[in-house]
Amino acid sequence: MSAATESVEAEGTTRTGIYMYAVVPSDVEVDREARGVGDPPAPVKLVRHDRIAALVSEVDVDRPLGRPDELLAHERLLDATAAEVPVLPIRFGAVVADRHAVVDEFLAPYHDEFDAALQELDGKVEYVVRVRYVEAAVLGEILRENPEVARLREAIRGAPEDVTRNERLRIGELINQAIEAKRQADTRTLTEALTPLTGAVNVREPSHELDAANVAVLVETAREAEFVKAVEGAARDWEGRATLRLLGPVAPYDFVTALKPEA
Incomplete structure (x- = not known):
């Protein structure tokens, strides 16, 4: 064509x-x-x-x-x-x-x-809800919840990087695992809160290592105001721990495969 x-x-x-x-x-x-x-x-x-x-x-x-x-x-x-x-x-x-x-x-x-x-x-529109952890806040949680990370951080304090390479790699591994576990839990919490107000929810892949949630939702236009209010409430609940962005309405890319005419 x-x-x-x-x-x-x-x-x-x-x-x-x-x-x-x-x-x-x-x-x-x-x-x-x-x-x-x-x-x-x-x-x-x-x-x-x-x-x-x-x-x-x-x-x-x-x-x-x-x-x-x-x-x-x-x-x-x-x-x-x-x-x-x-x-x-x-x-x-x-x-x-x-x-x-x-x-x-x-x-x-x-x-x-x-x-x-x-x-x-x-009668439906797509919105995207993106939540990103505040780095200092999520690292503080991990240190409080994971004694091994706290112990390793204390052990390498003031030591040369080349001497503590293995410990630093282990810390990075543990932090990444902890963030992934938190992401799964927080994404589940967000989708459960929004699902009653939406026709469909699509969980997207994270776009950043500190993403807490990245979801697309299909919302009935008659319930847009109610949906936006719920998202604003979630933002207040996450204040200090994560920042929340609401994007939309946008074309329903997440719920319709983009058409590609045959060549």
Whole structure:
């Protein structure tokens, strides 16, 4: 699906294709100010087919995609759209020949599956809750709870690093094990607290060695305020021990496999 159409402009010939961002219900309207990838950023439009549609824009196929600002533009458009309507994300970089190809090669063959998925997501949004330990606080807990770590730290105090290499490695190993055990327990506590307010919870891999929890949740829009209040309460409970960040609403990456058109 790498063919391109040619559009002749005053300064010469530019080969263009249609860049696809997401599948949405066909009855949505696109903000006239919405912009996508490209230099300059191109206006975002809809290609409709029956009950579904694709968010698209024109791109110059002779200029490779992949700059960080283009990936950011792709994600921002998806997240802004997800805050208003159900969205099925399309993986970054999907380009087809023209608007007819959007329908014939993508929307029409999978219409019923896309329509069903959009109906399942209707009235729901994704949020991400990230919790990170305060380093001094979690190390203090580990020292209090693990006599071996405390003993080894005291034993190497003031000693040269090359002489105490084995002890330092053992301390690092024990601390990592302790943080992993705490992460599992704290992630479980957080998910149990949030599950009654969500439709689904997905536990993500930690993104930092001090992560206490990293979870994505699918929340009914009717319960967003209640959910946010619960997260704020959790943040107060963790104050001094960990910091909590709430991100969203974002496109439902954790609950829908990003679509990747067949080449």
